Amino acid sequence: MTQPRAFITGGAGFIGSRLAARLVDQGAEVTVFDSFLPQVHAGNPGNRARLEACGARIVEGDIRDRAAVDNALREAAPDIVYHLAAETGTGQSFDLPARYSEVNVMGTAHLIEAVRSHGPQVRRIVLAGTRAVYGEGAHVDAEGRLVTASARDDDAMASGDFEVRDARGTVLTPVATNADCSVAPASIYASSKLMQEYLLQQAFWGTGVAVGVLRLQNVFGPGQSLNNPYTGVLSIFCRQIQEGATLAIFEDGEITRDFVLVDDVVRAFAMMGSAAEMPGEILDIGSGQTATIRDIAGRLLELFGASRDRLRVTGAFRPGDVRHALADISRARDRLGWTPEVTLDEGLARLVEWSRTTAGTEAEAATARVGA
Template identity: 40%
Template sequence: MSDRTALVTGGAGFIGSRLSRDLVAAGFDVVVADVLHPQVHAEPGWPAALAPGVRPYPVDVTSPTQCDALVRLVRPDLVVHLAAETGTGQSLTEASRHALVNVAGTAQILDAFTRTGHVPEHIVLTSSRAVYGEGRWATAAGTPFYAATRGTAQLDAHEWNPTDRDGTLAGAVPCPHRAEDTEPRPSNVYAATKLAQEHLLGAWTSAMGSTLSILRLQNVYGPGQSLSNPYTGIVSLFATRGLRGEAIEVYEEGGILRDFVYIDDVVRAIMLCVDRPDTGLLLTDIGSGNRVSLLEVAEFVAERTGSPAPVLSTRYRPGDVRAASADIDHAGKALGYMPEVDVRSGLQLLLNWIQDIHDRN
């Protein structure tokens, strides 16, 4: 058995299952803790995607008893904290659920370390681009401004682009997120809880002498993504509908912009954090470095699947943002991170995986 133990909370999910293979290959004794929530795990039991040799434990991070028992048993050197409720729109109607798991659950894990007298050497948090809210934009003249959160009155009027306090700015363009100088301004409860996780872990690790790495992930996609969870994975939703021969409905008239980052690139970024020297806090953005519209994604899927042309819709999701993308220069300098899978290649790999599932069923 390895003399290094890695605990992955929420480790039976999309990212954790894929990450488990790389951690095992790197020589870690890997422990996965997960509550196996049915919204994420449609099938009962532990997912087959977990690497052989991983030790899975059914743990609810909101339970102090279960957290204490887990830490006493494992005493991890490394913690990769993935456990979180992730539904953006859902968080506005189930705020207490998101706060309980994401905020109180994170605090329970930290208290379990204190109660058991154990301080991990390194904690890696997968945070979210959602913490930026609508983010920073620039006027046609290049003047930066922070966009106000889009309310239902604005969205019902089909005014899609964010505004400043004086109203809509014609010709304004979104700026890529940069952790070093883009202010977090959450526009939904999920985003607020992810920022709270960052603050909780930042305060605790600083006081306790543990290394902390925070990766603000853009939209992660790829094989292994849940095909049943309606609150995450717009790319998998598009792909599934295309393969069924259905026309893909694209909200906000197709103009939503996203940075889609392939699962293998995200896992590579996490592993680069694991291997980095102990140089204090790391806070950086992980994405592909490019943004595409949801209409472009839908058109690609329709072309590859032979499904009808996408349908532009004026529907929207409350709490969603118009544009998001990452400036990955800092991640490149700090970690040597460079994405290897472009969005068209990644989408094709996702389509192939979903088609294979359909063929087998």
């Protein structure tokens, strides 16, 4: 595919704006469609500035507005659609199930209908999926056999037992997860994201439209909002450290996550668009390595010149949170030729350097919003 026209829903966001700039740099004509929700964009003008600097066409609209989606897609006449628009946030989804369903599920349905009605030239759709659809993910028993993990029990966690067990109560060991693992979404957010996959995979059966899904692990990096309470934990920690706060670590501090830098994620999306044949299998995108939240918090404290002791393990837990997350990225390597290029240590250093220069600007913007 040479010099394609690309349409990116959620294209003014943390990942989307970087993807737009990369595609333009590769010679594509790019239209981004974004609602500019204040929770996501307020106090973080860099994303829009990036779009304006690269020359991407910006359309402000809500994915829940069928007419707006129709009009934007018709005018863009894209060859490829990147669907990144979504409500994110495990905890918030429990409080706002209607909003999450309207944006993630109905918004995807609107996009499908727009493509079928007004996008005859569309040949590829790439969805930003999430590892959250796996729930607790892949585990093995003491004999090394893959087994299904049971959802963790609230009463057990309240007593300080955070281990993942099977149906018989046996403690399991986490292993890297790929799309062979059964889906078991543990939150409204995860369920709505899984429905996006189902809708897209079923809507274009028998057509010339290829659908690709990248299930993303914890994406982080410079440019992630420091003030949005439902954004990534690393940017939240950066803000709290600069405010002098003691970091509150959930559960026993041994929650593990697979953190992948946004630049590597953007590269994976771009490769899905430019590959001679887009992979039909679901691909998992992460670093392929894990770190505990306690360790990550300590590393960030050190990078800011603070004591690693400035954290507190609270024992608190949230519904929908999983214990362990680790991507098996072998299919992304084999099918797409993608592997992460930036180590966690280098990515953390970039995040800290950026947040040092950005925290004051975002804080001023947040204060202005409160004053208004």
